Amino acid sequence: MSSTEYEKLRWQEAETIRNLLKKQNSLLGDSLENLDHLIYLQKSINLLSLQEICQVMVEKLPFILSVKYFTFFLFDKNRRRLSLVSHNHPDIKEEYSLYQNDSPIMREATTSGRYIFEQDFSTSRYFRGRKNPLFSCNFFVTIPLMIENEIIGVMNLNDNERGLYNVGDLDFALNVSEFVALSISNAMLYERAEKLSTTDGLTGLDNHQQMQTLLKNEVVRCRRYNSPLSVIMMDIDHFKEVNDTHGHQKGDEILLDFSAIIKKFCRSNDVAARYGGEEFFLVLPETHIAGALHIAERIREEMAIQKFQSKGKNFQVTVSCGIAEFDSTHMQEAANLIKVADLALYKAKHEGRNRTIQGSADDLLDA
Amino acid sequence: MTSLTLDRFRSLKNLPSLPEQIDNVLMATETSSSMDYSVVEMIQYDPAMAMAVLKVANTPIYGYPEQISSLQQAAGLLGPGAIKNIILRTPIIERFSDNSSEALPVDYLQLWIHSGVTAAVSGGLGRFIGGMESDVSFTSGLIHDAGIIALTVYFPTAFAKVQDFMDKNQVDLIEAEKQTLGFSHLEVAGELIEAWGLPPQLSQVIRHYAAPTKNNAHWEITAVVALAKSLACEWGFPSGLKGFAETKQENLLDLLGISAKELQKWEPELKKYAEFSLDTMKIP
Numbered sequence: 001m002s003s004t005e006y007e008k009l010r011w012q013e014a015e016t017i018r019n020l021l022k023k024q025n026s027l028l029g030d031s032l033e034n035l036d037h038l039i040y041l042q043k044s045i046n047l048l049s050l051q052e053i054c055q056v057m058v059e060k061l062p063f064i065l066s067v068k069y070f071t072f073f074l075f076d077k078n079r080r081r082l083s084l085v086s087h088n089h090p091d092i093k094e095e096y097s098l099y100q101n102d103s104p105i106m107r108e109a110t111t112s113g114r115y116i117f118e119q120d121f122s123t124s125r126y127f128r129g130r131k132n133p134l135f136s137c138n139f140f141v142t143i144p145l146m147i148e149n150e151i152i153g154v155m156n157l158n159d160n161e162r163g164l165y166n167v168g169d170l171d172f173a174l175n176v177s178e179f180v181a182l183s184i185s186n187a188m189l190y191e192r193a194e195k196l197s198t199t200d201g202l203t204g205l206d207n208h209q210q211m212q213t214l215l216k217n218e219v220v221r222c223r224r225y226n227s228p229l230s231v232i233m234m235d236i237d238h239f240k241e242v243n244d245t246h247g248h249q250k251g252d253e254i255l256l257d258f259s260a261i262i263k264k265f266c267r268s269n270d271v272a273a274r275y276g277g278e279e280f281f282l283v284l285p286e287t288h289i290a291g292a293l294h295i296a297e298r299i300r301e302e303m304a305i306q307k308f309q310s311k312g313k314n315f316q317v318t319v320s321c322g323i324a325e326f327d328s329t330h331m332q333e334a335a336n337l338i339k340v341a342d343l344a345l346y347k348a349k350h351e352g353r354n355r356t357i358q359g360s361a362d363d364l365l366d367a
Numbered sequence: 368m369t370s371l372t373l374d375r376f377r378s379l380k381n382l383p384s385l386p387e388q389i390d391n392v393l394m395a396t397e398t399s400s401s402m403d404y405s406v407v408e409m410i411q412y413d414p415a416m417a418m419a420v421l422k423v424a425n426t427p428i429y430g431y432p433e434q435i436s437s438l439q440q441a442a443g444l445l446g447p448g449a450i451k452n453i454i455l456r457t458p459i460i461e462r463f464s465d466n467s468s469e470a471l472p473v474d475y476l477q478l479w480i481h482s483g484v485t486a487a488v489s490g491g492l493g494r495f496i497g498g499m500e501s502d503v504s505f506t507s508g509l510i511h512d513a514g515i516i517a518l519t520v521y522f523p524t525a526f527a528k529v530q531d532f533m534d535k536n537q538v539d540l541i542e543a544e545k546q547t548l549g550f551s552h553l554e555v556a557g558e559l560i561e562a563w564g565l566p567p568q569l570s571q572v573i574r575h576y577a578a579p580t581k582n583n584a585h586w587e588i589t590a591v592v593a594l595a596k597s598l599a600c601e602w603g604f605p606s607g608l609k610g611f612a613e614t615k616q617e618n619l620l621d622l623l624g625i626s627a628k629e630l631q632k633w634e635p636e637l638k639k640y641a642e643f644s645l646d647t648m649k650i651p
Contacts, residue, residue: 010463020386171448
């Protein structure tokens, strides 16, 4: 090889390598940027509230995934429904849910557990020529969010400035979706655990502990603002006999029906709780004793006409109620109010059941 | 003997690849039309990139340490993003990098083609003969010259001494390496494979393919790689390395228990595999 040829080859190689190194450098930069985004997103969505995670997604996800629009649906596999919980579309109403079968593309993603990525939705079998005027380019990506093979939601990505979505973008979106799925799943589990810790497992009403906490808060509020506060304590009459005669399953059915009646008469700020066994409790903020009496009577009457069936025969179950209003002069704390309601309930039982008795602070002196 | 020791090779982080190959693969990873599989197809004929991908796939974090010998398996495990990052980290072979007046003593383009064709033929033979993992025979064929790449790129002066010794003493390459360095390029490849956590059978095959016998572990694959290498040379795709003493084809056929007629029958199909490897590599 002559020295000229050698130099030429050397120069050519140097040129090739310089260009390739530039490309490698640029792509490595992209890779690092993706990594930074992933770490930042993970820090941002490391939250225990689903609502807060959804808000972060609206703020950060479009930028991180290089898309203009996204929607995120939670999937309820038992009801086969998809509920929109986070999105940045300007023309979608906040409360939106649909059946899994109503969206062919999300149905496929949730059934197969695989992402769907097409460059042109106008020619895609999922959209059959339809076009969304919101989008300036036609690619779409639908990614099922999974935790241990359980599909918890679906993320849809549309439109960007570049006009195309490549495999690198897709791969990054798949990685991001795994982080999002993990955070969403954690938040849902936390919220469920939190709800379970404050809710009665059978009836779905607040449990005893939660009722005590809320009642204490209401008493503080009532003292501060001098606002009325009443409570109703209710007990199903002869419940032990019902269980013994018709079985515990029937007993549970009665508890559930009674809970449904209580919920029916509850207003938005009222607190309905299962106090324990067959005893129930209602906290009625901003309510005088007359209002409490009215609500208690309606509940009692509704229960009295409810028909239950066992072994082919109808039977009815009644309830007794004790009501009380907080009297800031004679009552110091929530326990006093509960005590008055409890004494009134005792009196209702003593006087023949299926009735409502009004208690007063004076009862505390006799007790 | 040089001061170079085998331990030096254990600390190597990667093997470089051809600039054209890296460019091709990067282009494939960038375009939206390229499906993941086409990228795997391209790197499955590149010894350096294939070894880098296998090195990562065999790390404990992916759950299958020292168990992944197939590129397809590795690609499935890592995903296209991780593969792209591996390609981005792959160094580029620079034949004229060290300001010396001579280029590196190997025609790497020829060596790459030889490796790809040997892999294709080796994988095909593995399937035809049966009773062995064709994935392992393919990968062994692909990386059988990894030791030469490591030796010539990272320690060109030492390799120049080997060539010098070979020329002066009229001995074959492996003998010259042993006399000059104290070890052969087959051992270099074996060390690399072990240090990088690739399945041990690959190392056992590569260490012995120059002289396969039934005493070797995985002797069938070892003989298949030797036969594939020999066929690749015969069909016009030699490695370009001087002095490599091949085992005679008749001996390899005897060892494998196959007749020349059988091999002749498989030949058209094996040549198709070889052509496919050349098409996929897109080497100009």
